[in-house]
Amino acid sequence: xxxxxxDLAEAAGVSLATVDRVLNERPNVSPKAxxxxxxxxxxxxxxxxxxxxxxARNKTYRFRFVLPTSGDxxxxxxxxxxxxxxxxLRADSTEVGAVQIxxxxxxxxxxxxxxxxxxxxxxxxxxxxxxxxxxxxLLRLVERGVKVVQFLSGQExxxxxxxxxxxxxxxxxTAGKIAGRFIGARxxxxxVVAETMMALDSIQRRLxxxxxxxxxxxxxxxxxxxxxxxxxKRADLIIRRTLQHNPDxxxxxxxxxxxxxxxxxxxxxxxDRPLTVIAHEHTPFSAQALMDExxxxxxxxxxxxxxxxxxxxMRARADHRELLASQERIRxxxxxKENLPLRKTAGL
Amino acid sequence: xxxxxxDLAEAAGVSLATVDRVLNERPNVSPKAxxxxxxxxxxxxxxxxxxxxxxARNKTYRFRFVLPTSGDxxxxxxxxxxxxxxxxLRADSTEVGAVQIxxxxxxxxxxxxxxxxxxxxxxxxxxxxxxxxxxxxLLRLVERGVKVVQFLSGQExxxxxxxxxxxxxxxxxTAGKIAGRFIGARxxxxxVVAETMMALDSIQRRLxxxxxxxxxxxxxxxxxxxxxxxxxKRADLIIRRTLQHNPDxxxxxxxxxxxxxxxxxxxxxxxDRPLTVIAHEHTPFSAQALMDExxxxxxxxxxxxxxxxxxxxMRARADHRELLASQERIRxxxxxKENLPLRKTAGL
DNA sequence: CTTGCATTGAGGTGCGCACCTCAATATGAC
DNA sequence: GTCATATTGAGGTGCGCACCTCAATGCAAG
Numbered sequence: 001x002x003x004x005x006x007d008l009a010e011a012a013g014v015s016l017a018t019v020d021r022v023l024n025e026r027p028n029v030s031p032k033a034x035x036x037x038x039x040x041x042x043x044x045x046x047x048x049x050x051x052x053x054x055x056a057r058n059k060t061y062r063f064r065f066v067l068p069t070s071g072d073x074x075x076x077x078x079x080x081x082x083x084x085x086x087x088x089l090r091a092d093s094t095e096v097g098a099v100q101i102x103x104x105x106x107x108x109x110x111x112x113x114x115x116x117x118x119x120x121x122x123x124x125x126x127x128x129x130x131x132x133x134x135x136x137x138l139l140r141l142v143e144r145g146v147k148v149v150q151f152l153s154g155q156e157x158x159x160x161x162x163x164x165x166x167x168x169x170x171x172x173x174t175a176g177k178i179a180g181r182f183i184g185a186r187x188x189x190x191x192v193v194a195e196t197m198m199a200l201d202s203i204q205r206r207l208x209x210x211x212x213x214x215x216x217x218x219x220x221x222x223x224x225x226x227x228x229x230x231x232x233k234r235a236d237l238i239i240r241r242t243l244q245h246n247p248d249x250x251x252x253x254x255x256x257x258x259x260x261x262x263x264x265x266x267x268x269x270x271x272d273r274p275l276t277v278i279a280h281e282h283t284p285f286s287a288q289a290l291m292d293e294x295x296x297x298x299x300x301x302x303x304x305x306x307x308x309x310x311x312x313x314m315r316a317r318a319d320h321r322e323l324l325a326s327q328e329r330i331r332x333x334x335x336x337k338e339n340l341p342l343r344k345t346a347g348l
Numbered sequence: 349x350x351x352x353x354x355d356l357a358e359a360a361g362v363s364l365a366t367v368d369r370v371l372n373e374r375p376n377v378s379p380k381a382x383x384x385x386x387x388x389x390x391x392x393x394x395x396x397x398x399x400x401x402x403x404a405r406n407k408t409y410r411f412r413f414v415l416p417t418s419g420d421x422x423x424x425x426x427x428x429x430x431x432x433x434x435x436x437l438r439a440d441s442t443e444v445g446a447v448q449i450x451x452x453x454x455x456x457x458x459x460x461x462x463x464x465x466x467x468x469x470x471x472x473x474x475x476x477x478x479x480x481x482x483x484x485x486l487l488r489l490v491e492r493g494v495k496v497v498q499f500l501s502g503q504e505x506x507x508x509x510x511x512x513x514x515x516x517x518x519x520x521x522t523a524g525k526i527a528g529r530f531i532g533a534r535x536x537x538x539x540v541v542a543e544t545m546m547a548l549d550s551i552q553r554r555l556x557x558x559x560x561x562x563x564x565x566x567x568x569x570x571x572x573x574x575x576x577x578x579x580x581k582r583a584d585l586i587i588r589r590t591l592q593h594n595p596d597x598x599x600x601x602x603x604x605x606x607x608x609x610x611x612x613x614x615x616x617x618x619x620d621r622p623l624t625v626i627a628h629e630h631t632p633f634s635a636q637a638l639m640d641e642x643x644x645x646x647x648x649x650x651x652x653x654x655x656x657x658x659x660x661x662m663r664a665r666a667d668h669r670e671l672l673a674s675q676e677r678i679r680x681x682x683x684x685k686e687n688l689p690l691r692k693t694a695g696l
Numbered sequence: 697c698t699t700g701c702a703t704t705g706a707g708g709t710g711c712g713c714a715c716c717t718c719a720a721t722a723t724g725a726c
Numbered sequence: 727g728t729c730a731t732a733t734t735g736a737g738g739t740g741c742g743c744a745c746c747t748c749a750a751t752g753c754a755a756g
Contacts, residue, residue: 015735052712054399173686184532334682338521400742
């Protein structure tokens with residue numbers, strides 16, 4: 001039989017009360033007693049029964065995702081995955097919520113984060129652009145005991161928070177490698193489009209992309225980044241103009257997670273010139289375009305995995321538990337028409 | 349507060365005992381009572397507290413991985429991930445074991461599976477080649493109430509068991525697409541190497557690979573499969589001969605999960621001819637070769653994910669629970685030098 | 697009507713732990 | 727030595743459920 005706390009007390013030569021004090025880090029424990037218990041834990045291989053702990057604590061965990069209001073299909077996908085997790089975790093006394101707030105004004109974001117009550121929320125996963133205000137607000141949240149996850153966002157990594165998401169430099173490099181090798185020997189220019197280059201992740205992807213193109217594909221030249229500001233008209237205009245000015249364009253790389261607007265503009269202005277197209281994120285749009293062979297490859301990070309990982313991390317932190325690092329690493333996926341995961345509605 | 353079984357009994361207008369009978373599918377419940385409880389569950393949103401269930405049942409789950417004895421680095425990686433999961437699940441009253449048995453004789457495998465005691469093991473994840481004997485043994489296991497997972501193996505899928513692993517046709521197709529596009533316009537031949545073509549997964553990968561090469565890259569020709577039988581000398585010989593006979597070879601595709609032997613042979617015989625190289629599975633060997641740019645791309649399925657998924661599935665089946673299908677789908681990963689996950693030894 | 701069986705309810709026990717109180721003892725400062 | 731404080735032990739309660747027993751009721755066949 002698996003040893004219980006009672007067995008542990010016996011093995012350590014102390015009372016159950018002292019074992020409880022040690023296990024739950026309560027005050028008034030002598031170093032000697034603590035040592036005796038720690039030694040006995042090792043010796044008899046005691047492991048707390050998480051089910052019993054959960055039942056006895058009878059605590060409800062409350063985690064919240066803070067996401068942007070704007071956004072197109074990828075954000076919708078993310079919200080769907082949050083809802084899915086919310087449903088799945090209902091049984092585990094875990095309340096999962098999501099709020100969307102405008103990210104344009106850092107002060108507003110910071111204000112929202114600051115208003116979060118430490119004993120109304122156990123953990124927050126924040127997807128917000130880098131800014132000193134947000135950064136400070138996150139640090140203060142951590143100090144108040146709220147577990148913070150920097151979620152899929154190009155923020156400078158905080159020491160005291162966890163990060164869930166990919167390495168955007170590597171993602172850009174991967175896009176660069178795929179682009180370079182798919183284009184082949186044909187020399188020419190690569191059009192790079194982003195919603196905005198104000199975001200740290202866009203910058204990192206661009207740097208990664210250029211590092212590969214410059215080092216390994218000298219016959220290719222990546223053009224200055226075009227910024228659409230998520231505006232269809234503007235996208236149409238600048239993309240059309242860029243294609244006109246650069247008739248030797250051989251590829252398009254869309255940095256942002258929403259590729260619908262820029263790529264629609266590209267296809268409108270493309271004429272019959274063959275283009276290798278690389279985009280980010282698996283959305284209904286990008287999936288369909290892969291199937292239609294209008295996008296050649298998609299660099300993606302699985303939003304479902306990201307959501308679950310953020311929740312696992314917040315839960316583990318709340319319980320002062322360790323977690324399996326390898327499970328929490330978000331992979332940089334390369335999606336082609338051939339390995340596109342089909343979304344099934346039916347069960348397993 | 350979250351409703352408990354007591355609340356449910358009240359809402360349904362029955363006793364706790366009847367609620368218990370319904371929830372645990374015990375006999376002697378009238379259809380009327382069952383209906384009343386089911387209705388009340390919906391109405392008050394009752395969800396069983398899994399922690400309380402686990403504690404009250406106080407059951408230990410025993411799951412076993414049945415793996416081949418032979419195998420090189422990928423198998424070692426798989427075993428390491430099983431050990432990791434074993435350690436992680438120790439807290440959850442779940443005993444994870446792994447056994448390695450020779451897979452060459454189907455009768456022996458079947459005999460081993462048949463000998464598995466239904467009340468010594470709750471679930472088995474089997475990685476074994478397709479054979480009628482094994483197939484029958486698995487079916488009998490299912491009938492005896494043991495949950496069965498067909499694990500990373502090219503078996504015909506059983507209706508009554510779960511499958512964990514990738515679609516090997518799609519994996520081959522992905523390899524074909526990457527190969528074709530990486531090679532570019534240069535016409536030539538592709539050498540295809542496998543440990544054996546007796547395995548269903550090798551056949552499926554080959555079919556997927558050829559389907560893409562034939563349809564989309566008519567200037568390329570994939571050569572008949574070479575079988576190494578995991579024999580270094582034999583591999584060296586047949587690969588050297590094939591390269592001599594086909595000086596216009598432009599690429600190598602290694603179908604099997606162990607690429608070390610065939611690729612070492614290729615590199616010995618390659619001379620200075622440039623080859624695009626595609627292999628399967630992320631191993632220390634393939635990772636190093638990617639870094640050294642001696643392999644261009646690796647098609648992989650994450651063994652850690654596969655192990656965890658198999659365990660989640662067996663656990664859910666044992667509890668008659670539903671599970672999140674999207675989490676259990678194993679992705680066909682495309683690994684390049686640029687998006688290679690670095691294995692960190694430190695925690696998160 | 698009686699017999700037999702199916703159904704239901706009441707109640708108890710235990711799973712392993714967290715959390716609490718109160719009394720008893722140890723340890724230190726003075 | 728005395729006092730204050732730190733440490734320890736004993737014991738109880740409850741978390742939500744599974745599983746068990748036993749008595750009570752219902753219902754149908756004969």
